[in-house]
Amino acid sequence: MRDLRMSRRRVLEIGGALGLLAATGLSGAAALSRRPPVTGAELRSAVPLPPAFSVPLPIPAVLAPVSTxxxxxxxxxxxxxxxxxxxxxxxxxxxxxxxxxxxxxxxxxxxxxxxxxxxxxxxxxxxxxxxxxxxxxxxxxxxxxxxxxxxxxxxxxxxxxxxxxxxxxxxxxxxxxxxxxxxxxxxxxxxxxxxxxxxxxxxxxxxxxxxxxxxxxxxxxxxALGLPSGSRELPLMIADRAFAADGSLDYPALDPTLRGQPGVRESYLAGVLGDVILVNGAPWPVHEVDAARYRLRILNASNARHYELEAVLDDGRRLELVQIGADQGLLAAPVTHTSLPIAPAERYDVIVDFAGVPVGSLVKVVNRLGSGRTGDVMAFRVARKATDDSRVPAVLSTDLPSWNRADAVRVREFSFRAGQLNGGHGWLIGGLPFDPARSDVTVGLGDVEVWRFVADVHHPVHLHLVGFQVLSRGGRPPLPHDAGLKDTVSLRPGEAAEIITRFDGYRGRYLFHCHNAEHEDMGMMANLEVV
Missing domain, CATH: 2.60.40.420 (Cupredoxins -  blue copper proteins)
Structure with a gap:
């Protein structure tokens, strides 16, 4: 009976978002039946775009301290x-x-x-x-x-x-x-x-x-683990953008000066997607690698775009993506994927082994949720044979928390759904838009709690201050990529997920919110007070 009530509740919450979904090109039926791969509308660039895999991958400079x-x-x-x-x-x-x-x-x-x-x-x-x-x-x-x-x-x-x-x-x-x-x-x-x-x-x-x-x-x-390091450890910030005819970044802001009225044009209320995929600020870049293991430290810094990443050779063969870490650090043990979904603000630490790839080959990182140019992300060109003394230990970490549902002092539930904001469309948590002066949730320092999130469309939910573990999705066990300690969980359309965490560290005012950045700006944020 409880499952039936929850199913009806999900339908009602998605139904409440139909006005907004219609405005953004998503129908309620699509959200319920097809679980569409994107939430948002795509801008189209007005300048010529370069061919994929022609620009070298930049590596962001490491900042030197001014004092130690x-x-x-x-x-x-x-x-x-x-x-x-x-x-x-x-x-x-x-x-x-x-x-x-x-x-x-x-x-x-x-x-x-x-x-x-x-x-x-x-x-x-x-x-x-x-x-x-x-x-x-x-x-x-x-x-x-x-x-x-x-x-x-x-x-x-x-x-x-x-x-x-x-x-x-x-x-x-x-x-x-x-x-x-x-x-x-x-x-x-x-x-x-x-x-x-x-x-x-x-x-x-x-x-x-x-x-x-x-x-x-x-x-x-x-x-001390012996993971790939130095030039074989690559930070990869993935972000989509679109370009206006004058070369500037196109964005549908109501006030382009960002000094007055917030928000975006109506058709982009569900999120802004670009048609150019940047990695470390370069469009569809290519990076030369040895035939060896590499550690890819991947961040999805897109506003609203979700990716499903695969590493594919020219013959269609997929390389294994060996996940060793999540948002908040190393897993207990490696988890092997052939494809890896990543929502806005999520991070994954992945080992890719190019040792079995013929020299001269191109390994493409593709996005199975993209279409056209957004189906490509970047590429690696295997340039040479090389020695490799790195390893991926069977045990990566022993310091992960061991929270149990029985430890929780309370269980809370939050709905993430579309609604009315200032007389127009917005995004709400628990039926309310963000108000910095309102106290939404108060937790005791050191308390363990279980939180249940329910979504209408895609919502990557982020908690400040603490990491958490995913307990369930839709009443079932978490997915393989949910392993480890996270700070952002990607809710799919119509989905409910449970997380568990301990609110330790510091007292004070924090936040939890959707990390679809347009949703966040249009009300989908709430206050968390640790006392």
Missing amino acids: SGGVDRYAITQRETTAEILPGVRTPLWTYGGTFPGPTIEARRGRPITVTHRNELPVPTVVHLHGGRTPADSDGYPTDLVLPAGWPDATHHGHGGHAMAGMHDPRAVHRKLTRDYTFPMDQRSSLLWYHDHRMDFTAPAIWRGLAGLHIVRDDAEE
Whole structure:
């Protein structure tokens, strides 16, 4: 009987979204029966696009600290506008961390604190969130804790910077002029994190314009495993974009200055998809590799696009994708896939072995959820035979938490669905749009809880502060790619998933939200208070 009630509830929630789904080209029947591979609408570029696998793969530079004294590594990043050649022969204006897209990679050591001073020289306020970071609340990048640019009024009566549409007041907002120090204790497992803008109502266009970078946490235990390293460890930030006729990044913002009215044009309310796939800021790049094992540290930094990745040879044979890590670090043991779905904000740590691939061969990384040009992601060209002393141990980690359902002090349920926002279409959690002044969920420091999420369409749900384990999907065991400790779970249309976590680390105000960035900007975010 319980399953029947849940089935009817799912239908009702999806039915409640029909107005929005119709506006975005998805019907309720499609959401229920076909589980469409995308949620969103695609922009088409107005400039000539390069052939796939002709541009070399860039590797983001690792940022050097400005100081290492006192047991703390200190970094400095200036957020500024620049122009770069993303498409060959085309100049594209960008908003950047440190003048590059992606921003510079920060490499930290587990247990060694770092401080990053961000200076805002962009024309709008910004907020920096270290995604996946186990971070004190005052450095977590709450959406109203703004760094104001020169000349911007300190509109503290509007916690988000004073745009006319929301008109919300956040009495706890903290604003800084020009610079802000973000302190990260790094008291967490070795893992691939990322940092990005998190300004209320404008996260999606800010990330789209370039405000994203990688942050890697390392430790001695992981380095002792013998995994591929050095030039055979590749960070891969995958992000789709579209280009306007003048070479700029096309985005359907209602206010292209990002200073006033938030939101996107009606047909893009479900999410913005681009027709160009970038990896580390390059379109469909190619990378020369040895015939050896490589460690691919993959981030989906797209606003709304989901991928299903495969590594395919010219003869159609698929290479194994040996997953060794998830959002929050190493798995207990490797999990082997031939295809790997990855939702916005998810990260996967994968070993690919090119040893059996003939020299000269091209291995394509394809996206089975794409069509046309978005069906390709990048390629590897096997250039030479080489020695390889790396290995993939049968046991990767022994420090994963062992939470049990019986440990949970409570179970909560949240619906993620379309609804009304400011008289128009928006996205809601539990029937409510985000309000920074409202308390949504209060948890005790150290409490273990089970949370149940129910979706209408695709929603990658992200919790700040804590990692979690996936307990179930649709009442069944989690999928193979759900292994390990995660901070983002990808809900498919009509799906319910359960997670379990311990709310430890720090007290204060945090968030949970959909990481489809357009959904997040249009209300699909809620407050989490750890007390």
